[in-house]
Amino acid sequence: xxxxxxxxxxxxxxxxxxxxxxxxxxxxxxxxxxxxxxxxxxxxxxxxxxxxxxxxxxxxxxxxxxxxxxxxxxxxxxxxxxxxxxxxxxxxxxxxxxxxxxxxxxxxxxxxxxxxxxxxxxxxxxxxxxxxxxxxxxxxxxxxxxxxxxxxxxxxxxxxxxxxxxxxxxxxxxxxxxxxxxxxxxxxxxxxxxxxxxxxxxxxxxxxxxxxxxxxxxxxxxxxxxxxxxxxxxxxxxxxxxxxxxxxxxxxxxxxxxxxxxxxxxxxxxxxxxxxxxxxxxxxxxxxxxxxxxxxxxxxxxxxxxxxxxxxxxxxxxxxxxxxxxxxxxxxxxxxxxxxxxxxxxxxxxxxxxxxxxxxxxxxxxxxxxxxxxxxxxxxxxxxxxxxxxxxxxxxxxxxxxxxxxxxxxxxxxxxxxxx
Amino acid sequence: xxxxxxxxxxxxxxxxxxxxxxxxxxxxxxxxxxxxxxxxxxxxxxxxxxxxxxxxxxxxxxxxxxxxxxxxxxxxxxxxxxxxxxxxxxxxxxxxxxxxxxxxxxxxxxxxxxxxxxxxxxx
Numbered sequence: 001x002x003x004x005x006x007x008x009x010x011x012x013x014x015x016x017x018x019x020x021x022x023x024x025x026x027x028x029x030x031x032x033x034x035x036x037x038x039x040x041x042x043x044x045x046x047x048x049x050x051x052x053x054x055x056x057x058x059x060x061x062x063x064x065x066x067x068x069x070x071x072x073x074x075x076x077x078x079x080x081x082x083x084x085x086x087x088x089x090x091x092x093x094x095x096x097x098x099x100x101x102x103x104x105x106x107x108x109x110x111x112x113x114x115x116x117x118x119x120x121x122x123x124x125x126x127x128x129x130x131x132x133x134x135x136x137x138x139x140x141x142x143x144x145x146x147x148x149x150x151x152x153x154x155x156x157x158x159x160x161x162x163x164x165x166x167x168x169x170x171x172x173x174x175x176x177x178x179x180x181x182x183x184x185x186x187x188x189x190x191x192x193x194x195x196x197x198x199x200x201x202x203x204x205x206x207x208x209x210x211x212x213x214x215x216x217x218x219x220x221x222x223x224x225x226x227x228x229x230x231x232x233x234x235x236x237x238x239x240x241x242x243x244x245x246x247x248x249x250x251x252x253x254x255x256x257x258x259x260x261x262x263x264x265x266x267x268x269x270x271x272x273x274x275x276x277x278x279x280x281x282x283x284x285x286x287x288x289x290x291x292x293x294x295x296x297x298x299x300x301x302x303x304x305x306x307x308x309x310x311x312x313x314x315x316x317x318x319x320x321x322x323x324x325x326x327x328x329x330x331x332x333x334x335x336x337x338x339x340x341x342x343x344x345x346x347x348x349x350x351x352x353x354x355x356x357x358x359x360x361x362x363x364x365x366x367x368x369x370x371x372x373x374x375x376x377x378x379x380x381x382x383x384x385x386x387x388x389x390x391x392x393x394x395x396x397x398x399x400x401x402x403x404x405x406x407x408x409x410x411x412x413x414x415x416x417x418x419x420x
Numbered sequence: 421x422x423x424x425x426x427x428x429x430x431x432x433x434x435x436x437x438x439x440x441x442x443x444x445x446x447x448x449x450x451x452x453x454x455x456x457x458x459x460x461x462x463x464x465x466x467x468x469x470x471x472x473x474x475x476x477x478x479x480x481x482x483x484x485x486x487x488x489x490x491x492x493x494x495x496x497x498x499x500x501x502x503x504x505x506x507x508x509x510x511x512x513x514x515x516x517x518x519x520x521x522x523x524x525x526x527x528x529x530x531x532x533x534x535x536x537x538x539x540x541x542x543x
Contacts, residue, residue: 008507008509009509009512009513011507011509012506012507012509012510012512012513013513015506015507015510016458016510016513016514057520058520059513142506219421219504219506222459222504223458223459223460223504224459225459226456226457226458226459227457227458227459230456230457230458230459231457276462276463276502280462280463
């Protein structure tokens with residue numbers, strides 16, 4: 001094996017093992033930033049030793065054992081840890097309940113709880129969204145700073161700073177390395193899920209740059225979501241988010257036409273949907289539903305996505321179920337976009353007049369949003385109110401930012417001219 | 421990116437006569453669980469013996485259907501896994517872990533092949 005081979009093996013092992021190493025060491029040293037440094041030290045040792053000695057049979061165990069030694073060294077002799085001890089002593093003096101002692105046996109028990117502690121720390125609401133995203137990709141996704149920077153099309157130094165600042169905030173605000181309990185869990189969990197879904201959406205509909213989809217971020221988010229589902233199998237919303245992402249990802253290939261144009265859901269070639277991901281998404285949704293309870297926002301959105309995924313052709317879509325799901329979604333997540341989508345579903349399930357009635361209730365809540373006008377135009381056209389429909393399509397065309405969409409909408413406006 | 425990990429082995433004599441040990445099956449379960457929880461394992465299955473299989477051969481316009489067992493093949497595909505990984509090295513690392521858990525009594529090959537992505541989109 002050449003040095004280069006060993007290097008790439010170590011890179012791969014880093015991605016697989018670093019989240020676990022950091023999670024475990026952080027519990028021991030009670031400092032996520034220090035834990036990451038120690039984990040990196042361990043990989044430097046691997047980089048030095050493995051090309052000579054060969055990659056160990058069980059690299060994960062080797063790294064964990066080495067990390068344990070480094071952590072204990074730090075705890076016993078490290079200068080920084082002396083400060084840490086002093087700090088701990090102060091903490092102990094002020095909070096007698098907190099009888100913390102380095103738990104050296106912690107290395108031998110289940111890694112899951114430590115991973116969860118790391119998840120909740122990296123996604124702590126005290127951090128900005130951007131910081132949570134960067135920290136999550138770095139600590140939990142095993143991505144390097146350059147990889148994150150490439151994915152977000154920003155300079156490496158920007159990501160580096162975000163991560164450094166985030167770690168500093170965690171230390172300064174004394175964020176405990178804990179899994180939130182009781183009533184706190186729900187809100188903290190929603191912060192975690194938000195981060196993962198933000199990453200996914202960045203991949204799904206790139207907000208920066210020209211790519212329509214940034215597949216790697218989508219894959220990273222999916223993987224993180226699946227990790228969360230493994231760590232929190234009893235939380236229906238986690239399975240809901242995984243289901244939503246798997247089903248949305250199943251359409252990636254069908255969303256873009258040969259010349260890079262966007263293809264909307266109803267016009268997609270369903271044979272290009274990824275049926276492995278659909279199957280996995282439906283299974284995840286099943287798990288969420290079996291856990292019961294009130295369906296949250298991700299379970300509801302996944303259920304809607306599943307309605308489309310289950311329909312072999314656009315005509316077979318179960319619109320009344322989708323309308324009901326959007327209604328339920330609107331109850332817990334009121335938004336004019338949700339209402340607009342509900343109007344589309346009602347327009348299909350009940351009829352254009354019913355859909356139009358819902359849209360008219362929206363009033364001016366979506367100014368400049370071209371889809372509102374194109375949906376309205378569509379419903380009016382079906383009601384044979386062609387003059388009004390033409391006006392709506394023209395308004396929509398003037399508001400659309402995408403040239404292809406504008407052309408499409410102008411064509412639709414033109415077909416309404418002179419019809420009665 | 422996705423990879424298919426194919427498990428290839430001789431149909432007779434790849435491992436102990438009495439089949440996989442209990443310990444190996446436990447280890448296998450643990451690894452599959454780990455791969456699932458790491459978000460890596462998308463799909464996996466074992467395949468029935470080639471005695472139950474059929475080859476449909478096409479040779480320049482001539483169709484030939486041959487029922488198993490495929491005695492002329494030295495190694496046959498015993499199972500597969502579809503995994504999602506960041507790099508080929510990562511996929512190879514998982515494959516190493518998979519073959520290693522078989523211990524000293526087995527001889528088998530895990531072939532790692534990247535799955536072609538649909539053009540112009542995911543890739």
